[in-house]
Amino acid sequence: MPDRYIKKILEARVYDVAVETPMEEAKGLSERLKNRILLKREDEQPVFSFKLRGAYNKMQQLTEEERACGVVAASAGNHAQGVAMSAKKLGIKATIVMPKTTPDVKVTNVRRLGGKVVLHGDAYDDASTYAKKLVEEKGMTYVHPFDDPDVIAGQGTVAMEILRQESGPIDAIFVPVGGGGLVAGIAAYVKYLRPETKVIGVESEDSACLHAAMAAGERVVLPQVGIFADGVAVAQIGEYTFEVAQRCVDEVITCSTDEICAAIKDIYDDTRSICEPAGALGVAGMKKYVEREGCEDRTLIAIDSGANVNFDRLRHIAERSELGEKREAIIAARIPEKAGSFKKFCSALGKRNITEFNYRYSDDSNAIVFAGIQLKAGGDGRDELITELREQEYEVEDLSDNEMAKIHVRYMVGGHAPGNLENEVIYRFEFPERPSALMNFLSKLGGKWNISLFHYRNHGAAYGRVLVGMQVPPEERDQVGAFLKEIGYNYWEETDNTAYQLFLG
Structure with a gap:
């Protein structure tokens, strides 16, 4: 049940490595959309992504025996950096299996943080299968990027900060969705304390596994996953995360590549920071929601979840942003x-x-x-x-x-x-x-x-x-x-x- 996550979120030990990120008003977007738009700046974490929270919360609870055997993780990049940094802090050996399509900036940073990188497959699910094989062969502990109660609880600390930072009414929170760890953690906490606040998941049209699962009433495997928004390129929503999402997520909005690129530009215009495609999903979904509902004078929060983007992708993003807008x-x-x-x-x-x-x-x-x-x-x-x-x-x-x-x-x-x-x-x-x-x-x-x-x-x-x-x-x-x-x-x-x-x- 979602309620069981509240105590775990409150007790989550994430601030040994993570920081409480600011929530900033996006003044340009607020003026354009006629609503009060707030950005939760998870791109300002030490590894430029919220993933550090869940990874550390999971790993700091390992036994001495488990730590001695080391950990292994599969990731398209952000979770990998979170695991590598957490392992360095805790003195644990970490092996990270990453898809061959992972942006170089993420691979380089994992190695810089001391993680051993193994490049395997073209998408997250290929890397995950190989990582689980290493668990069986070498006895390492698998640190799942999203489908683990301790990881979900770590990500839920984002919601704890949001409700502390914004004491007034919040109409909706827009959360990027890949495997569902972030949206599950946020939804469980928010719905327990502020049930009137909508929690809306946002996915790329090319990897909308939660949207498909909600429609089917059960977890499904997507036949194909697009990798433009590589941070959310997941073929199947997690088991634990779907359990929470079914009960606590109000709806799921999907966005096109052009709409994601336009959102990246919106965030840049207001913050002068460049987020990755997955990181801009919250803003992209929020814009579609405002257009659909015609709402005004509401307080809407979008999670800016990460900023790990290869510089050479910016040309493509810039080309597509005007079409998306x-x-x-x-x-x-x-x-x-x-x-x-x-x-x-x-x-x-x-x-x-x-x-x-x-x-x-x-x-x-x-x-x-x-x-x-x-x-x-x-x-x-x-x-x-x-x-x-x-x-x-x-x-x-x-x-x-x-x-x-x-x-x-x-x-x-x-x-x-x-x-x-x-x-x-x-x-x-x-x-x-x-x-x-x-x-x-x-x-x-x-x-x-x-x-x-x-x-x-x-x-x-x-x-x-x-x-x-x-x-x-x-x-x-x-x-x-x-x-x-x-x-x-x-x-x-x-x-x-x-x-x-x-x-x-």
């Missing part, structure tokens, strides 16, 4: 293949800024462009955009929810020019990035020569960067330089560039 639409449009078509198409977009523009000449009749268009946050801006373009007789396809288009196609638009393309010259431009910068550029470029290649992506930098191919007859080549100087932007001719010759020419 519904501030960008990705479209494909067919326009006439003739001088001036680009400018006319941009005019059809009205006052919307272009965030991306990809095009490569294919034939003399029509051009198909891949474009990113900036929208106002929320609302039905995408539908309005598509409707307006179709009313102006453009053939348009909305690709905003097309995963292949967003991950692959946007980077592959182009290729070698067909044999009937003549007199192409290539120029690279830099210009000050400001509202309507691309439209200004196209207006100055005008319809003097047919554009045969175009690539632009707004990266939020001070300067916009554009690659342009134009069909310029040999007798007009001497006019190009004078014309571009008149435009006034920095430019470089790249017609002889090896990369262009190999892949685009």
Whole structure:
């Protein structure tokens, strides 16, 4: 029964290694969502994740004999760091089995903390199976990342701090869910003391094992688990954790990759900290809840559960965050293949800024462009955009929810020019990035020569960067330089560039 966890949470010894983390108001989010939004900053733990609490609470209760045999754990990273740090504090040897897909930042930190790392399998469940094999072979104690009463109790200390830090009414607490240790610990404690407060689990759509179990009324195994939010990439909710969740969790909300990325940006905007995808789930779910319920003037708390993210993933996160916030639409449009078509198409977009523009000449009749268009946050801006373009007789396809288009196609638009393309010259431009910068550029470029290649992506930098191919007859080549100087932007001719010759020419 959930009640049995209350005493265990109150007696949990976590503060030998863990710290009481702050709860901060996210002022930007609060203003936007018209509610009081609080973030529980578990990303500020010594290992940048709440997992330290449960790991230490479990390990400090081991007998001397168990400590002498050492411990083994399976983890996608955060639990691993918690076990390694706890083992170092307690003088215990720790072996950590981690999926091969674990971010390098987590693997490196486990080794730095003294843990022995074994990389095995592609997901948590592969690592878990191998770790249990080591228990049988070497007699080590298995420290489960979530499905253990002592681990659940350790994670429950997060709720103890929340209720101490926020004495006023709390309408809902949004908790990231992987195997369920954190949501079980928080739900058991909160529902015992504040039954009127909703506890809402939030999962990635790619690994929604609790959502599936709630729907089925029993634990189920997901046939496939996505690893974008690697910290919650679990195929089956825990047995102990599901027992608590069934009784104490009010609902489970699932979020897409784009919605998670948008939440990472929201947290960064308010705190200047970068959390990992799993760590942003609470905020992502909270935003969906507010939109669905239309609630205002409530106190809502989201657990920022971790900040262990590889730096090189930030590019992908930044690309997807605008889509997740519904501030960008990705479209494909067919326009006439003739001088001036680009400018006319941009005019059809009205006052919307272009965030991306990809095009490569294919034939003399029509051009198909891949474009990113900036929208106002929320609302039905995408539908309005598509409707307006179709009313102006453009053939348009909305690709905003097309995963292949967003991950692959946007980077592959182009290729070698067909044999009937003549007199192409290539120029690279830099210009000050400001509202309507691309439209200004196209207006100055005008319809003097047919554009045969175009690539632009707004990266939020001070300067916009554009690659342009134009069909310029040999007798007009001497006019190009004078014309571009008149435009006034920095430019470089790249017609002889090896990369262009190999892949685009």
